[in-house]
Amino acid sequence: MEPIILLAISLLVLFLVIGVPVPMSFGATVIFLFVVGDYGSSNFLVAAGFNKTSSIILLAMPLFILVGEIMSTGSLASRLVDFCDSIFGRLKGGLGVVVVVVTAVFGAISGTASSAVAAMGTIMVPRMVERGYDRGYAAALVANSSVLALLIPPSSAQIVYGWISGTSIAACFLAPILPAAILVFLFSFWNFFLTRSMPIQQPDPAPPREIILDVAEKGKRSTLALVMPILILTVIYGGFATPTEAAAVAVAYALVIGVVIYRDIKMKDLWRIGHNAGTTVGVVMVLVFFAVMLSRLFTMEGVPQQIVETLLSITEDPLLILLMINLFLVILGMLMDDFSGLLLATPILIPITQEIGVHPVHFAAIIGVNLGMGNITPPTAPLLYFGARIGQVPLQKMLKPSLVFVVFGYLPVLLLTTFIPALSLWLPRLVLGIE
Template sequence: MSIEVIVDAIILIGLLFLGVPAPLCFAAAALFMFFMGDFSNSNFLVSSGFSKLSSLILLAIPLYIFAGGLMTSGGIAHRLIDLAESLMARVKGGLGVVVVFSTAIFGAISGMSTAAVAAIGSIMIPKMVERGYDRGYATALVAASSVLALLIPPSSSMILYGWVTNTSITAMFLAPIIPALLLISCLSVINYLLTRKMPVIEPPAQSFRESRLDVWCKTKRAAFGLAMPVIILGCIYGGITTPTEAAAIAVVYSIPVALYIYRGLSFRSFSDVAWKTGQIAAVLMILVFFSSMLARIWTLENVPQAVLEFMLGISDNKLVLLMLINLFLLLVGMFLDDISGVLLASPMLLPVAQSLGVDPVHFGAIVGVNLGMGLITPPTAPILYFAGLIGNSSLPRMIGYSLAFILFGYFPVLVATTFIPELSLLLPELILDYQSLSN
């Protein structure tokens, strides 16, 4: 590995550590190698960046974000929470379970953890505090649950992973589902244990008939929102559309639902959602352009091979190497958002994983769970800090609860996902007849 590549990696990591926006960090690293590297013709680097931007797969991400924004402004988050609360809020600590399930469902609509924090957290944190839950606990639970958006399809992270690694995006939508269900179960159990001694105020008791009627009414109110992920995934796995076409259908579906059925979306809020989606798409395009250039440069400089040789030099034991890969992904997740983390780590570590016999689909599930855990892991924990802003809670009030969710929720699921390939390969093999490396 040349001295220029080492300096380039230091520039990238140093800027990320200082909190510089990720697109600018990748731009600085790419431009450094562009001018300092020994390339006889640099035009192909620029063309490689533009060629990546021309992919129709990338169009799915802003379309899903746009559809999620429309449904959020249209009142879908309130209806999902009302439905979940009618099902679970009368159980001890049930409001916490409402948070977990609401963020999971909302993740299936928006595909982004920050959107889940903003939509669910702004409603549920004040409600939980009123019911006697500790504010730090409520905020930490929202942060931990919101990361489910990385695993529940249609996940932006899984779209990018499939695009970067040339892996089936349809398979990548399926791979993290079982780990996500395990994580939902773990978070719900942890919530029950942590809230037993909190002075939680339970809602008034209802008869079975009243409870059934309440659930039925709220299910009808939330039906159009609940139908959205069913339509998206049904179109994809039914072979009717590609993921990008399904994203376009989601936008077309969400506009009349938000405007005329839920009537929570005005033409002004529609333009606001479109403007914010455009901003996110512009930042994403810049990030993809420069990260593609940097990935191409590092490939020419044999960086993936150097990483492989370095790790194999430490140990040839598969268990040890998988632990090293997970540690690297955890550190990436602590300092980067999930999209930047996928773009940086996936092309670098996939050759290492494949040398160990790890299937690309299986590795994608590992990446999703691990980067998600990094987003709520101190000291950086970007999603945890964002949730603190939404919930008006400081890090010291959240840190203990967050560590409990990490140690007893995310870590066991990560270990299971890493060392039990069937958890991520079962659904792709059953539904898509996917042929994994183990077959």
């Protein structure tokens, strides 16, 4: 590999480690490469960046971010929590299961992990502490469960992957569903194990009839929220709308529910919702702009082909190459968020996976699970830091339970996803008939 490329990659890693914002780290690396290298006019780079950011497919991502902000402001999230609490909350440790399940459902609506941390952390951490859960554990569970938002459709991460790789976004949505379901089960199981010695207060016993009536009442109050992911997926897989159009429908649906039906979102709240969503989207779009330019420069320098040749010179065993790819993705996820990792890794790794015969839809699940695990793995672990801030707890108190969830939850799912392709391909083949 050319020394200039190695130096550029080293600078990018250095910028990320010392805390330079990710979009600026990408931008500085692009500027360094262009100044030091011999690429002629910069017009082609700027045009590449603008062409990608103006993609109609990419528009789905900011719309789903907006949905997440609407849900966080209104009572949709709290109604989901109350419904799941009525089912699982009477078990010792059941409130932890509520966190896992509701985060998965919330992810199926908002598609972003940070929105899940903000919404679930604000609602669930105080409630769990009030019932006797350790605050550090509560924040850790919320942060780790938020990664389900990257796997449950409609996932913004899968939109980015499908957009970059040219893979069907509908198929990418389906690929991580079974791995996510296994992850929900493992997180719930280890939740009961980790909370067995906590002084948790359980609700008073109640007759079965009273419990059923409570579940029915809470279910009725949360019906409109539960219908949303079903509506989104139905219009996509029924062929009625593209993911972008479905995202627009989801925004309209959430606004009608919050403003007109539940009336817990006031007109004055709309400015704050738009401002928060716009800030997030602005950062993401700047990141996309610079990441596309950096990817174009790496492609011109033949970086993907050189990596393919290097890996094949070490071994031709596809399983060993997949292990090395997984290690690279986990390390990448430790250094940057899922969007940044996807934008950087996808164009580099797709040629490698094609060379060893990995289906692009299968790789969608692999890269989603990998980068999700990296987001909760120190040293950077952006979701853990965000969870610590939302939960108002030192990060150190979150590390022990987080380690259990990563080693005994995420890692097994990652290995299953990587080495059992049917786990990722069964649903896309069943629903969409992909080869």
